Amino acid sequence: MSACHGNPQQPAATIKPHGQPFWLLAELTYKCPLQCPYCSNPLDFAGQGEELSTEQWVEVFRQGRELGAVQLGFSGGEPLVRQDLVTLISEARELGYYSNLITSGVGLNERKIGEFRQAGLDHIQVSFQAADDEVNALLAGSKKAFAQKLAMAREVKAQGYPMVLNFVTHRHNIDQIDRIIELCIELEADYVELATCQYYGWGFENRDTLMPSHAQLERAERITNEYRDKLAAQGHPLKLIFVTPDYYEERPKGCMNGWGQVFLTVTPDGTALPCHSARMLPIEFPNVREHSLRHIWDESFGFNHYRGNDWMQEPCASCDEKEKDFGGCRCQAYMLTGDANATDPVCSKSPQHHKILAARTAAEQPVNTDFLYRNERNSRVFYKG
Ligand code: SF4
Numbered sequence: 001m002s003a004c005h006g007n008p009q010q011p012a013a014t015i016k017p018h019g020q021p022f023w024l025l026a027e028l029t030y031k032c033p034l035q036c037p038y039c040s041n042p043l044d045f046a047g048q049g050e051e052l053s054t055e056q057w058v059e060v061f062r063q064g065r066e067l068g069a070v071q072l073g074f075s076g077g078e079p080l081v082r083q084d085l086v087t088l089i090s091e092a093r094e095l096g097y098y099s100n101l102i103t104s105g106v107g108l109n110e111r112k113i114g115e116f117r118q119a120g121l122d123h124i125q126v127s128f129q130a131a132d133d134e135v136n137a138l139l140a141g142s143k144k145a146f147a148q149k150l151a152m153a154r155e156v157k158a159q160g161y162p163m164v165l166n167f168v169t170h171r172h173n174i175d176q177i178d179r180i181i182e183l184c185i186e187l188e189a190d191y192v193e194l195a196t197c198q199y200y201g202w203g204f205e206n207r208d209t210l211m212p213s214h215a216q217l218e219r220a221e222r223i224t225n226e227y228r229d230k231l232a233a234q235g236h237p238l239k240l241i242f243v244t245p246d247y248y249e250e251r252p253k254g255c256m257n258g259w260g261q262v263f264l265t266v267t268p269d270g271t272a273l274p275c276h277s278a279r280m281l282p283i284e285f286p287n288v289r290e291h292s293l294r295h296i297w298d299e300s301f302g303f304n305h306y307r308g309n310d311w312m313q314e315p316c317a318s319c320d321e322k323e324k325d326f327g328g329c330r331c332q333a334y335m336l337t338g339d340a341n342a343t344d345p346v347c348s349k350s351p352q353h354h355k356i357l358a359a360r361t362a363a364e365q366p367v368n369t370d371f372l373y374r375n376e377r378n379s380r381v382f383y384k385g
């Protein structure tokens, strides 16, 4: 039985128009040596079921390719914790995927990078918490992580991969944006994503301690743009991608390019989701142990539920922008209003938009570091058994 966080009685699925999954995200494990307070993993991850075996993952990959998926992301938790990662990479290569490892770099070493390369891994993305040891340790809950990340970013590049770094920014590190960019230049990074943290999972619990003020955000974007201009003038190859939080927007993002349209996530225990946060919704999602991916994608209740527009309430139902943003994020609507069918409160037309405005006001308060860290002990509080 797959995870269900609410009403177990689900009506039969109505099959609605949809494309094929382009992206398959394999969340191999929820185990992770770090404790980032912005982690998007479920709060109750400590109570999740048994992880899929190597054979079960390979079968998921095979079925994913049959459905048309071409990109495969290995994520977690920390995917390096899985002892069978080399096997999974080589099976993915055999099946013809373009594969990407999303890692904190903790647990990586020169030998492993070489093995991954030989097994056919196409891309490695290393995530950082900050531009210095102190803030990195505060955020990651680990004192050794920063030096390890630096060494591994360099090693990834030395072994012929492009250096792709991800810095999750928030009110504790966003003022270091110039130092972060300087560090990336020094490391000879090729692509850097400066992504303001998203408020899902642990990030939502820690939102008031993580959300930058409007002034912080504006400054960071201005500095990033100045660096972009400078780098372009020098013909420098580094590409900077700045991702703003939708809490400072008046319209929501077009979540996952539409529910069940191009993206398929499989969690460590085999639950299949249209996005990595959807497990929190009061909807039953299917499990790959019980159903084929084709059945899951085409026919399951969970994947059909928010396809199309007929589930929408006002103001989305009669809005001329609904094809653009699909009413926003279902998880955000649920977290902020308790109703997964509601208009995403990020939208200024939402009757609940005041909740976003209140979060912006809270972000103007003095900074504190009273984090709820993402770890097993804290997760058990959310896991009701
Ligand atoms: S965000 Fe941090 S705690 Fe969460 S999986 Fe990634 S490295 Fe681990």
Ligand code: SF4
Binding pocket: 251, 252, 315, 316, 317, 319, 320, 321, 322, 323, 325, 326, 327, 328, 343, 344, 347, 348, 349, 350
């Ligand atoms: S009302 Fe709904 S469809 Fe219209 S812009 Fe807002 S979120 Fe999008």
